[in-house]
Each structure stands twice: as C-alpha cells, then as structure tokens.
Amino acid sequence: MGTRRYQQFSDHQKAPSAFAAIYSKGGIPCRLVHGSVKHKIQWERPPENIPYDPLLVTFAEGLRETKHPYTFVSKEGFKELLLAEGARDKTIPLLPKLIPALKAALAHTEADVFDRGLTALVQVSAVVGPFLNDHLKQLLTSLSKRLMDKKFKDQVTSALQKLEQYGGKETLGLIKSKIPIYCSICS
Numbered sequence: 001m002g003t004r005r006y007q008q009f010s011d012h013q014k015a016p017s018a019f020a021a022i023y024s025k026g027g028i029p030c031r032l033v034h035g036s037v038k039h040k041i042q043w044e045r046p047p048e049n050i051p052y053d054p055l056l057v058t059f060a061e062g063l064r065e066t067k068h069p070y071t072f073v074s075k076e077g078f079k080e081l082l083l084a085e086g087a088r089d090k091t092i093p094l095l096p097k098l099i100p101a102l103k104a105a106l107a108h109t110e111a112d113v114f115d116r117g118l119t120a121l122v123q124v125s126a127v128v129g130p131f132l133n134d135h136l137k138q139l140l141t142s143l144s145k146r147l148m149d150k151k152f153k154d155q156v157t158s159a160l161q162k163l164e165q166y167g168g169k170e171t172l173g174l175i176k177s178k179i180p181i182y183c184s185i186c187s
Contacts (some may be wrong), residue, residue, distance in 0.1 A: 114152070
C-alpha cells in the first residue's frame with residue numbers, strides 16, 4: 001500500500017478576511033502611518049471626496065478584524081469617514097448595508113471587536129440621528145445580552161444613552177421595547 005501523507009492543520013494558512021484581502025490589494029484608499037507614540041492613517045485624497053459606497057461598508061465589516069493593522073485601519077477609517085464633511089447625506093442611504101456589519105461586530109465573542117462595534121454604532125448614531133431608528137431593533141438584542149455582563153454594563157448603558165440622545169424620543173421607545181430595564185437620560 002502506498003504511503004499517505006497528511007498535511008498538518010498548522011500548515012494551512014487561514015484565508016484572509018474580505019477586509020484584509022481588500023486592504024492588502026490596495027483597495028482601501030488609505031494607509032497606516034506608524035508614529036512613535038500614536039498611529040494614524042494617511043488618505044490618498046480627502047475623505048469627503050471618496051465614495052462612501054462601498055468604502056464605509058468595507059470599514060464596518062473590518063471592525064470584526066482581530067489582527068493589526070486591520071483593526072486600527074478599519075476603526076480609524078470608519079471614524080474619519082463619519083467625521084468628514086457631508087458624511088450624513090452619504091451615510092443615511094448606506095444604513096441597510098451597514099447594519100449587518102455592525103450587528104456582527106456587536107455579536108462577536110471577542111471583547112475588543114464588541115468595543116469597536118459599539119463605538120462605531122454610537123458614531124453612526126451621532127451622524128445620522130433618528131434615521132438609525134428604523135434599524136435599531138436589529139442591534140438591540142446584542143446590546144441587551146452584553147448589558148447583563150458586568151464587564152460591559154457601564155459601556156452599554158452609556159452607548160444606549162447616546163443613542164437616545166441622538167435619536168430622539170422614538171429611540172427611547174425602541175430601546176425600552178428590547179431592554180425594559182433601561183433608564184432614560186430624560187427621567
């Protein structure tokens with residue numbers, strides 16, 4: 001009988017994530033600039049001049065990354081696009097595409113990924129305000145689960161308060177429908 005060769009699992013390289021593959025091929029119009037203390041990203045052109053579709057969605061998907069430089073580039077790129085002039089009008093039509101990526105980050109088992117997802121959700125809420133309300137229920141289940149964990153309770157409570165602040169009265173009703181123990185910032 002011939003000798004069979006079995007390749008060890010450690011010999012297999014895990015396929016890169018979609019974000020990592022796009023970044024590695026130069027599909028993200030920015031690069032990481034290593035500073036002695038703080039890193040930053042350098043854009044090929046001003047963020048306000050870059051099409052948000054699909055870039056903002058790609059950054060949102062990258063929030064689930066667990067390796068450097070992808071973690072930093074996705075988080076910073078997402079934030080900087082949302083801070084750019086005209087971000088509100090460019091972000092609102094992308095909400096249906098952003099929500100699944102944010103939901104996946106919020107449901108992730110790694111705390112750092114959850115943190116990035118929560119921060120991104122608050123950033124989106126600050127930019128689009130009540131336009132997020134139509135999509136909020138999809139995200140509240142993950143927040144409700146993390147609210148029960150002492151490690152995340154204060155962070156999630158703070159995020160919910162910001163969502164209420166940016167989203168208005170309707171947001172409070174949505175939060176209360178999924179998280180009855182939530183106390184409004186207005187009460």
